[in-house]
Amino acid sequence: MVDPRIYEMFREIGRDLFTSNMISSHGGNLSIRLGDRVVIKRRGAMLGNLKPLDLIETRLDKNDSGVALASTELLVHRTVYLNTPALAIVHCHPRTAIAFSLSRDELVPIDNEASYLLKKIPVVTEEFASGTPAMANKVANALKNYKIIMLRGHGSFATGQTLDEAFHWSSTLEESCQIELATKIINEPFIEYRGMSESYNKF
Amino acid sequence: MNGWNGKILEIDLATQTYKTYPLDMEMAYLFIGGRGLGARLLWDLVGPEVDPLAPENVLIFTNGPLTATGYQTSNRFSVTTKSPLTGTVLDANSGGFWGMQFKKTGYDVLIVRGKAQNPVWIEIKDSVVAFHDASDLWGMRVFALTEKLGQNNNKRNVLCIGPAGENLSRIAAIMNDRERAMARGGPGAVMGSKNLKAIVVEGSGRPEIDDKERFKFLLYETRKLLAASPLTSQALPEFGTVVLMNIMNNIGALATRNHQQTQFEGAEAISGEELTEKYLVKNAACWACPIGCTRISKTEKVEGEGPEFETTWAFGAQCGVDDLPAIIEVNSICNDLGLDTISAGSTIACAMELSEKGYLDSDLRFGRADLLARCVEDMAYRRDLGADMADGSLRMATKFGHPELSMSAKGMEFPAYDPRGMQGQGLLYATSNRGGCHMRGNMVGLEVLGLPKLIDRFQVQGKSSFVILNQNSNAAIDSLVVCKFTNMGVADEYFARVLSAVTGIQYATSEMIKVGERVWNLERLYNIREGFTRKDDTLPARLLTEAPVDGPSKGWVVQLEPMLKEYYRSRGWDENGVPKKQKLEELGLTNLM
Amino acid sequence: MEIMPIIKLYANLRKLAGTKEVSIPGASLEAVLSELVKRSPALERILLENGHIRPHVIITKNGHPTTDMNAPVIEEDEIAIFPPITGG
Numbered sequence: 001m002v003d004p005r006i007y008e009m010f011r012e013i014g015r016d017l018f019t020s021n022m023i024s025s026h027g028g029n030l031s032i033r034l035g036d037r038v039v040i041k042r043r044g045a046m047l048g049n050l051k052p053l054d055l056i057e058t059r060l061d062k063n064d065s066g067v068a069l070a071s072t073e074l075l076v077h078r079t080v081y082l083n084t085p086a087l088a089i090v091h092c093h094p095r096t097a098i099a100f101s102l103s104r105d106e107l108v109p110i111d112n113e114a115s116y117l118l119k120k121i122p123v124v125t126e127e128f129a130s131g132t133p134a135m136a137n138k139v140a141n142a143l144k145n146y147k148i149i150m151l152r153g154h155g156s157f158a159t160g161q162t163l164d165e166a167f168h169w170s171s172t173l174e175e176s177c178q179i180e181l182a183t184k185i186i187n188e189p190f191i192e193y194r195g196m197s198e199s200y201n202k203f
Numbered sequence: 204m205n206g207w208n209g210k211i212l213e214i215d216l217a218t219q220t221y222k223t224y225p226l227d228m229e230m231a232y233l234f235i236g237g238r239g240l241g242a243r244l245l246w247d248l249v250g251p252e253v254d255p256l257a258p259e260n261v262l263i264f265t266n267g268p269l270t271a272t273g274y275q276t277s278n279r280f281s282v283t284t285k286s287p288l289t290g291t292v293l294d295a296n297s298g299g300f301w302g303m304q305f306k307k308t309g310y311d312v313l314i315v316r317g318k319a320q321n322p323v324w325i326e327i328k329d330s331v332v333a334f335h336d337a338s339d340l341w342g343m344r345v346f347a348l349t350e351k352l353g354q355n356n357n358k359r360n361v362l363c364i365g366p367a368g369e370n371l372s373r374i375a376a377i378m379n380d381r382e383r384a385m386a387r388g389g390p391g392a393v394m395g396s397k398n399l400k401a402i403v404v405e406g407s408g409r410p411e412i413d414d415k416e417r418f419k420f421l422l423y424e425t426r427k428l429l430a431a432s433p434l435t436s437q438a439l440p441e442f443g444t445v446v447l448m449n450i451m452n453n454i455g456a457l458a459t460r461n462h463q464q465t466q467f468e469g470a471e472a473i474s475g476e477e478l479t480e481k482y483l484v485k486n487a488a489c490w491a492c493p494i495g496c497t498r499i500s501k502t503e504k505v506e507g508e509g510p511e512f513e514t515t516w517a518f519g520a521q522c523g524v525d526d527l528p529a530i531i532e533v534n535s536i537c538n539d540l541g542l543d544t545i546s547a548g549s550t551i552a553c554a555m556e557l558s559e560k561g562y563l564d565s566d567l568r569f570g571r572a573d574l575l576a577r578c579v580e581d582m583a584y585r586r587d588l589g590a591d592m593a594d595g596s597l598r599m600a601t602k603f604g605h606p607e608l609s610m611s612a613k614g615m616e617f618p619a620y621d622p623r624g625m626q627g628q629g630l631l632y633a634t635s636n637r638g639g640c641h642m643r644g645n646m647v648g649l650e651v652l653g654l655p656k657l658i659d660r661f662q663v664q665g666k667s668s669f670v671i672l673n674q675n676s677n678a679a680i681d682s683l684v685v686c687k688f689t690n691m692g693v694a695d696e697y698f699a700r701v702l703s704a705v706t707g708i709q710y711a712t713s714e715m716i717k718v719g720e721r722v723w724n725l726e727r728l729y730n731i732r733e734g735f736t737r738k739d740d741t742l743p744a745r746l747l748t749e750a751p752v753d754g755p756s757k758g759w760v761v762q763l764e765p766m767l768k769e770y771y772r773s774r775g776w777d778e779n780g781v782p783k784k785q786k787l788e789e790l791g792l793t794n795l796m
Numbered sequence: 797m798e799i800m801p802i803i804k805l806y807a808n809l810r811k812l813a814g815t816k817e818v819s820i821p822g823a824s825l826e827a828v829l830s831e832l833v834k835r836s837p838a839l840e841r842i843l844l845e846n847g848h849i850r851p852h853v854i855i856t857k858n859g860h861p862t863t864d865m866n867a868p869v870i871e872e873d874e875i876a877i878f879p880p881i882t883g884g
Binding site for chain 1: 656664716
């Protein structure tokens with residue numbers, strides 16, 4: 001069983017992801033890197049209601065005991081850790097962001113908070129999206145230069161030094177997309193309030 | 204290729220000649236500049252057979268591709284050498300103006316080799332290098348010398364040593380722009396051993412920027428972020444670095460009386476709040492810095508820059524001294540003598556403990572603020588006990604039979620953070636390539652201040668990940684070179700983008716951090732070549748076995764062994780701390796073995 | 797009896813509150829903080845954002861940094877509050 005402090009962190013972020021509508025009952029995933037090991041959610045566990053035994057600890061570079069129970073997305077998480085400085089990953093299904101990812105190759109925020117924090121979120125496409133090496137490489141590659149990215153029609157992958165940080169990017173993204181959606185409904189001309197925002201898409 | 208000047212200036216003091224040659228751009232790509240480039244060049248130039256104070260040791264001054272571009276805090280530069288204090292690879296960096304001016308002379312690197320027969324000083328005006336006799340300057344203190352050689356912040360900048368460097372104190376600093384210091388590890392002694400008193404630079408060039416539009420955008424965004432962050436727009440300008448005194452004391456991680464305690468009853472009297480209220484005259488800033496953390500403080504006796512947190516701690520809590528004016532004064536004297544304030548303060552504290560325990564016959568006692576000024580003068584001139592203190596606490600404590608009372612790693616004195624209250628900091632100190640220091644990485648952000656997010660300071664499992672990321676990231680930032688305080692408001696991803704915009708080479712954020720990892724492993728290889736082994740990755744017994752008896756860190760010692768094992772594995776090193784072949788291949792370092 | 801823990805203030809909080817130390821009633825960190833801000837409204841913009849603790853404000857209870865605002869507080873507890881700070 002993992003350190004109770006680590007479990008508590010997973011439990012809190014998992015609960016918050018669920019209550020903030022960023023995942024369905026069994027959707028999404030969390031992991032952290034502990035040195036040369038990874039802690040990740042067990043296959044089929046509910047993030048909104050994690051129990052201590054729902055967390056699996058395994059090696060970063062290869063399988064060892066317990067790995068059969070790990071999430072099918074373990075490969076993606078491992079590949080990200082081996083290719084970026086990430087120490088935590090939050091994968092969730094932010095609904096509005098997913099909706100926008102269906103028609104755009106990148107999401108460029110228009111609200112203040114996400115403009116500060118994210119600037120631009122690339123969208124990547126993968127036909128065979130669940131835990132394949134192709135998907136793992138694509139996601140890891142995009143995360144080399146961006147702390148949060150969207151997998152088209154599927155969800156977001158965010159990295160950070162802690163789960164808290166990666167969750168921060170995730171909720172900022174969804175909030176930003178909800179704001180943009182609201183502007184679509186209001187449907188009035190946008191008044192630019194930021195300097196040099198025309199450069200955001202080059203970030 | 205933009206950003207870099209693409210040129211190395213190499214000076215031989217023995218013959219008083221110089222030559223210039225192109226910078227190897229493949230090397231520049233892999234190591235960027237500053238600390239990374241310095242370490243790579245040192246690898247080729249100085250092998251294990253060379254004594255740090257022998258003429259065969261070199262001083263390598265480097266700037267980086269961002270230096271002098273006008274990007275926020277692009278004023279910094281590095282000196283790389285083999286350390287006379289630790290025997291390890293050493294990089295020390297500094298801000299101010301000199302680094303910017305040096306870049307404008309048209310060089311990325313200045314290599315100083317050999318030893319002059321008589322004291323000299325060097326003047327570099329763009330491509331013209333002049334050697335001047337310094338016989339009449341030898342013996343001069345830093346402030347007077349800096350003025351005499353024509354210091355003029357934006358036009359002409361002076362770098363020099365004071366009496367401490369001349370007298371080969373192993374904790375002597377190289378000073379620039381009067382009161383900025385490349386302090387740690389004794390680079391001033393290397394300069395002194397070469398009979399080199401000063402290097403003055405005047406430049407008229409400007410680095411080329413590859414993508415000016417993108418650069419302008421990043422400059423704008425960085426300005427915005429630094430203005431929005433309460434750290435860079437309020438905390439640092441208003442209180443300076445000394446603001447950490449009270450928090451470190453509050454959590455029981457303020458090393459006190461040579462690490463005999465972890466809380467100091469006099470902390471409030473030497474805090475940033477007290478300094479600001481009673482002694483602060485105004486702020487100052489390095490070139491192209493919007494933060495301005497530098498204090499100009501004044502007492503009845505002195506007015507000048509500082510003191511910084513570590514200095515205030517070293518002469519304060521570590522020596523049991525709560526007399527802030529005395530600390531401000533001894534800081535100023537150290538700057539004038541060219542001494543590292545951390546090592547000087549901690550060495551005095553060590554002598555105080557040796558004296559109190561009867562191992563050393565002297566009048567030094569904890570709390571004796573009145574003796575601080577005399578101690579640092581004695582160190583710089585090697586008078587009386589100063590002759591021993593001049594070589595740092597480990598050599599001194601060893602001479603008096605109690606090396607365990609030196610609060611150092613690999614012979615370099617620790618800064619203020621007592622690692623018994625910050626487990627990650629303990630691992631950092633033990634594994635730091637230049638010894639016990641807080642600039643190869645600092646866990647105070649994660650373990651105490653919640654930057655970017657708070658983690659449990661006593662947790663051991665998984666700590667190596669944070670330490671490694673911190674070390675790699677700092678090595679990358681030290682190679683750009685920019686100020687680590689910029690990083691408080693601006694994330695690494697901005698640095699990678701600025702580096703790309705300036706050089707035209709696209710560095711993804713993770714590739715920039717990878718440069719840091721490459722630098723870290725190269726430094727490790729250097730130390731291994733010098734004979735350092737796993738047993739050197741350790742801490743004084745006090746921190747490993749003597750738990751504080753009270754305060755919030757009560758009962759804790761550094762749990763080094765499990766953290767170190769995890770650290771080696773996560774680094775891709777074997778159980779003896781030697782980088783594995785696979786790791787070296789991944790980093791492109793196999794050609795060095 | 798009302799619980800009155802001691803709150804120590806640091807850096808610019810002192811100037812804004814006009815004191816270094818106060819005793820504030822409250823049985824949780826959250827309660828203590830909201831009462832503190834009520835008494836010294838000048839602290840609000842430094843400490844709170846939409847009713848929550850601002851990022852990087854540091855709160856320690858008996859010398860232990862915490863982010864758990866629901867943590868209970870007893871009479872003997874010493875709470876220290878720092879605005880966002882850094883250094884080195």
